[in-house]
Amino acid sequence: MSTSNQPGDAAGTTDAVAVASSPSGPSPSGDAATIGPRAGLSELVVPGILVAIAIFLIVGTVNMKLPPSVQVPGPTFFPMIIIGLLLLMAVLSTVQILRSRAQLLRGVKAGTVSAGFDDVDAHPDEFDADAVDLDGEQVDELPPDVPPGREPWPAKAFSDWRALGIVLASLVACIALLVPAGWIIAAAVLFWGVSYALGSRRPVFDLSVALVMSSLIQLIFGALLGLNLPAGFLAGVL
Amino acid sequence: MDQLSNLMQGFGSVLTPMNLLWVFVGCMLGTAVGVLPGLGSAMAVALLLPVTFSLDPVGAFIMFAGIYYGGLFGDSTTAILMNTPGNSTAIASTFEGHRMAKRGRGPQALATAAIGAFTGGLLATILVVFFAPVLADLATVFGPTEYFALAVVAFIATAAVVADSAVKGVAALSIGLALALVGVDGISGASRYTFGVPALFDGIDIIVITVGLLALGEVLHVASRIHKDPVATTMGMNKRPFLNRGEFREALPAWLRGSAFGVPFGAIPAGGAEIPTFLAFGLERRLDRRRKDPQFGKGAIRGLAAPESAANATAGSAMGSLLALGLPTSATAAIMLAAFQQYGMQPGPLLFTRNSDLVWALLASLFVGMFVLLIINLPFAPLWAKLLLIPKPYLYAGITVFAVLGVYAGSSSLIDLVLLVLIGLLGFVLRRYGLPLAPVLIAVILGPLAETSLRRALAVSEGDVGTLFDSGLALTLYGLLALGIIWVGVNKVRGRVKVDI
Numbered sequence: 170m171s172t173s174n175q176p177g178d179a180a181g182t183t184d185a186v187a188v189a190s191s192p193s194g195p196s197p198s199g200d201a202a203t204i205g206p207r208a209g210l211s212e213l214v215v216p217g218i219l220v221a222i223a224i225f226l227i228v229g230t231v232n233m234k235l236p237p238s239v240q241v242p243g244p245t246f247f248p249m250i251i252i253g254l255l256l257l258m259a260v261l262s263t264v265q266i267l268r269s270r271a272q273l274l275r276g277v278k279a280g281t282v283s284a285g286f287d288d289v290d291a292h293p294d295e296f297d298a299d300a301v302d303l304d305g306e307q308v309d310e311l312p313p314d315v316p317p318g319r320e321p322w323p324a325k326a327f328s329d330w331r332a333l334g335i336v337l338a339s340l341v342a343c344i345a346l347l348v349p350a351g352w353i354i355a356a357a358v359l360f361w362g363v364s365y366a367l368g369s370r371r372p373v374f375d376l377s378v379a380l381v382m383s384s385l386i387q388l389i390f391g392a393l394l395g396l397n398l399p400a401g402f403l404a405g406v407l
Numbered sequence: 408m409d410q411l412s413n414l415m416q417g418f419g420s421v422l423t424p425m426n427l428l429w430v431f432v433g434c435m436l437g438t439a440v441g442v443l444p445g446l447g448s449a450m451a452v453a454l455l456l457p458v459t460f461s462l463d464p465v466g467a468f469i470m471f472a473g474i475y476y477g478g479l480f481g482d483s484t485t486a487i488l489m490n491t492p493g494n495s496t497a498i499a500s501t502f503e504g505h506r507m508a509k510r511g512r513g514p515q516a517l518a519t520a521a522i523g524a525f526t527g528g529l530l531a532t533i534l535v536v537f538f539a540p541v542l543a544d545l546a547t548v549f550g551p552t553e554y555f556a557l558a559v560v561a562f563i564a565t566a567a568v569v570a571d572s573a574v575k576g577v578a579a580l581s582i583g584l585a586l587a588l589v590g591v592d593g594i595s596g597a598s599r600y601t602f603g604v605p606a607l608f609d610g611i612d613i614i615v616i617t618v619g620l621l622a623l624g625e626v627l628h629v630a631s632r633i634h635k636d637p638v639a640t641t642m643g644m645n646k647r648p649f650l651n652r653g654e655f656r657e658a659l660p661a662w663l664r665g666s667a668f669g670v671p672f673g674a675i676p677a678g679g680a681e682i683p684t685f686l687a688f689g690l691e692r693r694l695d696r697r698r699k700d701p702q703f704g705k706g707a708i709r710g711l712a713a714p715e716s717a718a719n720a721t722a723g724s725a726m727g728s729l730l731a732l733g734l735p736t737s738a739t740a741a742i743m744l745a746a747f748q749q750y751g752m753q754p755g756p757l758l759f760t761r762n763s764d765l766v767w768a769l770l771a772s773l774f775v776g777m778f779v780l781l782i783i784n785l786p787f788a789p790l791w792a793k794l795l796l797i798p799k800p801y802l803y804a805g806i807t808v809f810a811v812l813g814v815y816a817g818s819s820s821l822i823d824l825v826l827l828v829l830i831g832l833l834g835f836v837l838r839r840y841g842l843p844l845a846p847v848l849i850a851v852i853l854g855p856l857a858e859t860s861l862r863r864a865l866a867v868s869e870g871d872v873g874t875l876f877d878s879g880l881a882l883t884l885y886g887l888l889a890l891g892i893i894w895v896g897v898n899k900v901r902g903r904v905k906v907d908i
Binding site for chain 2: 212214215218219225226234239240241243244246255258262330332333335336339343360363364366383390394395397
């Protein structure tokens with residue numbers, strides 16, 4: 170879905186300017202210059218996952234122990250349909266990704282799509298640019314923007330792997346600590362780690378918030394509602 | 408008028424202090440997650456699924472319904488005040504709603520949205536009360552063939568019609584179907600894809616899947632771009648939301664037209680309320696151009712009223728579709744269907760006869776909830792916007808802790824927590840590359856139904872595939888699906904032509 174191609178060149182330029190000045194978008198010319206040979210290839214993770222799931226299902230289907238008397242169609246019938254569907258979608262999405270990437274590269278080479286990404290980077294507020302506010306023409310009836318949380322990423326954007334890594338590490342630490350150290354400590358570590366990853370920079374204060382929260386949960390859910398939360402160091406007390 | 412007397416009985420069981428409390432809790436929670444961008448009613452219900460272990464079904468479902476409706480009330484507040492839709496369902500409300508606020512008509516905009524949501528929800532719920540039992544009666548003749556058709560329609564409609572790209576939608580769908588396969592096969596008793604791990608014999612717990620995809624996936628997604636998103640600012644507003652008589656009269660036709668768009672879309676699996684809100688917005692815009700003094704672009708009250716009522720009308724008829732047919736038409740409805748399964752109930756035609764107390768209490772609670780929502784949203788909308796003052800790190804850290812709590816509390820199993828993290832990563836990757844989540848959820852929840860009904864139908868016919876089309880109802884369903892696909896295809900081609908000009 171394309172939102173950048175508003176009629177008229179003037180509108181096009183305003184769009185580009187808006188993107189350039191937005192904090193998340195680097196300048197369009199920068200985009201054109203820095204497209205590497207591997208840009209956009211990370212999307213191939215999706216077909217990769219599809220193939221991985223298909224292989225998992227194939228291995229499981231081959232090794233499945235069938236009960237002696239099986240009604241036809243048996244337990245492998247539906248999985249086989251799904252394996253086919255997964256592989257078909259892997260092929261189709263690979264084709265789609267490579268084609269749109271080829272288009273993008275061609276456009277950048279020709280210099281026609283200066284940004285090429287502003288269509289995916291569009292945010293609802295760019296629709297509200299005051300310059301074209303009054304004529305109302307700018308408002309598109311088609312969903313101009315995919316819903317929050319579903320926006321495709323600009324091909325050049327990179328993930329904040331550090332923040333993501335800290336969240337994952339906190340989750341792993343929490344799972345590892347849960348039984349030996351108890352809910353209060355494990356959940357506090359998790360809370361503290363995630364809030365640090367998301368940019369909170371008051372470690373001592375965060376830690377006290379985390380401990381208060383995990384203790385409250387232990388009290389309310391563990392003691393009052395009778396949920397089974399590991400007590401850890403409080404084992405004798407609770 | 409069976410329906411009316413049943414409904415009165417329903418009111419009787421809802422108007423107890425305990426159940427009113429659940430209505431209220433649901434409405435508050437729903438409004439809160441609606442207001443907060445990035446959080447939605449689907450995530451809230453998923454995080455609360457574990458309460459099904461300790462709460463009675465009536466209390467749990469009226470709370471879930473309150474969350475569902477509340478999310479659609481709350482989402483417009485930030486759309487109007489901050490130009491940031493609280494949910495995808497409020498995107499269409501953002502355009503004219505925020506313009507109204509910019510021109511100093513914020514109070515009127517908030518009132519238009521709240522009354523619109525109320526009107527849409529109320530009209531749709533009234534229709535559901537009268538037509539859902541009829542629909543359920545029709546559906547009692549459903550056999551395996553019809554159930555399979557129903558599941559296929561739900562799959563294809565959510566995957567291919569709603570998603571921006573049919574390939575991405577069907578890819579998401581097949582991932583969900585694969586997840587649903589794990590566990591002991593109900594018909595033959597063969598253990599499938601468990602690789603000998605006893606914890607997987609019952610399949611991957613639906614709570615693990617929904618919490619992982621919706622809550623943990625969202626946290627990881629936010630973490631990966633926390634330093635990249637621009638910060639939106641709230642517009643201050645001191646006055647209470649209100650509408651004068653002239654404004655009310657101006658908005659009224661748009662509220663009604665919006666509801667008319669919402670009701671049919673809620674009943675079919677078109678992935679929730681996005682499409683009808685945009686259709687309603689588009690119609691108001693076209694009608695507006697014919698007026699002497701076009702208002703669109705200057706903060707048109709109708710451009711806000713129509714999508715708001717459309718969104719809540721879909722919630723009403725989605726409940727009808729869920730209860731009468733067992734057909735989830737949005738992500739939130741899909742998770743509520745999972746909650747029914749947690750209680751060992753199967754929504755659908757039999758629910759109205761077997762669990763009629765529950766159904767009517769739930770329907771009655773929708774009416775009560777609507778009034779509660781109007782009261783807590785109309786005067787207090789600016790207060791709700793203050794929720795945005797919660798620091799993002801604490802908000803998402805809290806969600807993560809609750810995700811772990813919910814999963815662990817249900818099963819006390821560390822394997823489930825590991826699965827939670829893996830599925831959270833899957834949810835992150837799906838979000839990262841723009842794959843829709845609704846098809847995954849619907850596939851996980853309806854996958855087993857699709858499989859058993861397909862195998863039963865084929866077993867009866869001894870492998871003759873023709874049996875799948877040997878039913879008027881099934882053919883009608885497939886016909887509707889084909890029409891939907893053609894309609895979407897035509898629209899896409901048209902859109903392309905327009906863009907090219």
